[in-house]
Amino acid sequence: MTAMVPRRRAWLRGLDLGLLVAVAGLIAFSLAAIASASYSMNPGDRFYFVRRQALWLAVALAAGVAARLVDYRLLVAWAAPLYLLNLGLLGAVLVVGREAQGAQRWIALGPFDFQPSELAKLIVIITLAAHLGRREVPLCRLRDALPYVLHVSVPLLFVLVQPDLGTSLVLGAVLLGMLYAAGVPGARLAAVMGVGLSVAALSIWAHLNWGFPLPLREYQLNRLLVFLQPGRDPLGAGYHLLQSKIAIGSGDFWGKGLFYGTQNQLNFLPNRHTDFIFSVIGEELGFAGGIAVLGLYCYLVYRILRAARLAGDSQGGFLCVGVASMLSFHVLVNVGMTVGIMPITGIPLPFVSYGGSSLVTSMAGVGLVLNVYGRRSRLRF
Template sequence: MLLKRSLPKVRWKSWVKPWQQVDWLLFCLPVAVSMFGGLMILSTELKQPVTDWWWHWLVAGIGTFIALFLARIRYENLLQWHWITYGLTNLSLIAVMLAGTSAKGAQRWISVAGFNVQPSEFAKIGIIITLAALLHKRTASSLDNVFRALAITAVPWGLVFLQPDLATSLVFGAIVLGMLYWANANPGWLILLISPVVSAILFSIYWPLSEPIILFKELALGPLGIVWSFAMAIVGWQTLPWRRFGLSAIGAWILNICGGELGVFAWNHVLKEYQKDRLTVFINPDHDPLGAGYHLIQSRIAIGAGEIWGWGLFKGPMTQLNFVPEQHTDFIFSAVGEEFGFVGCLVVLFVFCLICFRLLHVAQTAKDNFGSLLAIGVLSMIVFQLIVNVGMTVGLAPVAGIPLPWMSYGRSAMLTNFIALGIVESVANFRQKQKYYL
């Protein structure tokens, strides 16, 4: 009789044993965010004959099962396949360029069985796996390994950039910087890596009532850029190994001068007017209220209209009357702000912070460097997308077309996020096992 009573308990424990060490808080929070995101998408399309909200939930359900499946497979197996993963990532990006589907001025999708698949989204997972495999034994404490990691990343990054998909290429940059930092790269080196981008911006900014500084023939630089380049020369002298004759400082200075000049050249001769407007409109959206600034103006009005507690689900006037373009994708956070107010926005951000803290915890408690780097790569991807998406929604960042993880509509992005979650859960699941009692 006692044996019969214990059997159901033993069977139940045997069934859940493959997921014994899974971080269930980390798993359940993205699922809850996905469900809430579907409600927000439904609110934006309540008066339209579309079913994106239903597809959002369906893909989230598929992603949930994929994540559970990946969580019970040992993540160490990815080490044996990382070069194949890298090759397939690049081949998929090349296939987009050769036979992809174009939309909104970019060729980013491949049609598979009637569905548009975006390989650049899945390429994020590919680069995380590849970099984790490269850095888990050879850390980024030497410049040789840093350059090796950058060279490996440059191929898929370049293919994504040529689509063109500037937003995803920026996510690649965030992933690489986060993983290099976790792999013991000198912070000064990371500052020098992003310094040319900063130079490209600062070299085009002149102080009020001042003239640009002429260093060489036809080379005009803003004073802020000059100050920045000399600051980076100091960073280079302090962190780079080639100090003899000041080569490290001179190299860092030249790097920023060249980066700044290339940025000025691209701004004046490469970028089209609509691209310039998209990058700068967040500073003054009223400059073009019916064009480039329209999305941002409507988004800020919707968020402001929500005040403290919001209008309530399905009751936001800006959302229900479709005043915010692309609200179900890039601007889904504005629907949260209008219908749930400032409090609702804080709750959503708090949930994302919990997700990020749990990802960091998995990285800190992983049993090896490979697992730790996988978790940090996913954390870098989520944090960057969260900051940029919320920032562009409220007018603090350029409109870059980066979705809000698990909330914005996008089937490829949703599956990518759940695959990443499943890999991290595998890292958590195969940590040091606790003794299991039946």
């Protein structure tokens, strides 16, 4: 038989170094971009936001380590209570939540504001993985997928009425990715997506013509309409898009240099340290910087899906697919918005945008993947 693998090597084997390098690279870009984006925001303390983000990074690392250490099979076994906890928290936010910028998303928890919809993404991934992982044969028919669709729809509706359109879309993307992995044919899923988009388009049309109620604030609707009709509101919602395109478009190949982007430093970019951070990277680090960031994401998703392929059981595999879907969708929608191929929905760029909740969620997601990866071959010992 094989000799005992030294303990230290087993630990290293359990860590996917490639994944960690990708995350570290993204965080390096993040801190640089946040430093530059917030440089002119607070002349009294120019690195306030960087320091706060570094603090959050520590919290996020702790969350990631925790997600790595607790055996994922234990998490999966606790899926039912987790699911109820999730609904409880999402329900609570509607009742006692703090309202900010027109939406009720936060619960005050001592000095911190806690955003249950962030946690909801992870819990939906875990519980859906538990649910799908119990299958013995692949899903072939759309009809068989109904229980899983219902599984996600309940928390999704809770999030939608907050209203938090971005997070509900993320939950939808997670569902689609995991259903595909479970065997539902891609053509069927594409057809469902097509129907969904048509229904959305139709209800917006009905809203404009007959006042059909939509779970959207007026500004959100405006952003969607601006996307469909770029000339619609150049002074309001269209302004963000235009300024972002000017920032990225003027970046050229090597960029204007960190701290030298005029769009950034002269305050033309709105929300530039959060949702529009990629515009700052595009302007100051140019095409080279933008492609580097996209490359890091590609590699990250590749490593996560590799973990899915190698997973020891299907529940672990589904966990990884869920995390990969979540992160890819975030990147697609956020970067797509800054270059003008997606509507403005206010979804942050994982690991890069300023903000603690998103960083903690992403890091915990990566922790889950490492968890699955590290326990992939225990059966072989």
